[in-house]
Amino acid sequence: MKKVIIIVGVLVLLLGVGGGAALFLLKDDTPADAAADAAGAAGADDPAATPVAVGKKPIYFGLNPDFVVAFQNPKNVRFIKASIEVVTYESSVIDDLKLHMPAVRDGVLTVFGKQTEAGLSSPEGKEAFRAEVLASVRNTLQQLTGNPGVELVYFTNYVMQ
Numbered sequence: 001m002k003k004v005i006i007i008v009g010v011l012v013l014l015l016g017v018g019g020g021a022a023l024f025l026l027k028d029d030t031p032a033d034a035a036a037d038a039a040g041a042a043g044a045d046d047p048a049a050t051p052v053a054v055g056k057k058p059i060y061f062g063l064n065p066d067f068v069v070a071f072q073n074p075k076n077v078r079f080i081k082a083s084i085e086v087v088t089y090e091s092s093v094i095d096d097l098k099l100h101m102p103a104v105r106d107g108v109l110t111v112f113g114k115q116t117e118a119g120l121s122s123p124e125g126k127e128a129f130r131a132e133v134l135a136s137v138r139n140t141l142q143q144l145t146g147n148p149g150v151e152l153v154y155f156t157n158y159v160m161q
Helices: 002-026 031-042 091-099 101-113 117-121 123-145
Strands: 059-062 067-071 078-088 152-160
Touching: 059 091, 067 101, 078 091, 078 101, 091 101, 091 123, 101 123, 117 123, 117 152, 123 152
Parallel strands: none
Antiparallel strands: 059 078, 067 078, 078 152
């Protein structure tokens, strides 16, 4: 009987430790903490780093149609196809994007044209590519409207061939 009590006690202890660890690892950051972490990690000098608007709902907008671009490869012609969605918290930015879509797409296509197969093959390269696209969109909007407006860029479809 003593062995059963010890085994049950050990099991309860293990379940308690496992549950505590699971709660700690799976907890959600509050939006303010996530925004502060993102702003701190990106650095103040990074033009692509912007604080996330706390309490506001994001507005997603697709830069349609998809981008299909040949990219640099010394051996043969390679293509990348990507669907890009941008995030803003201001509805006026969507109007600006629609109005200036030719200039925005031109800037993004310029970024696409600078890419290499080696650079786009690694996760780090894809993140750097995403940052360049974000910087291009923000710079274009800043020049044309005085407001960079776009907070994030997402690739919702990404194929290299």
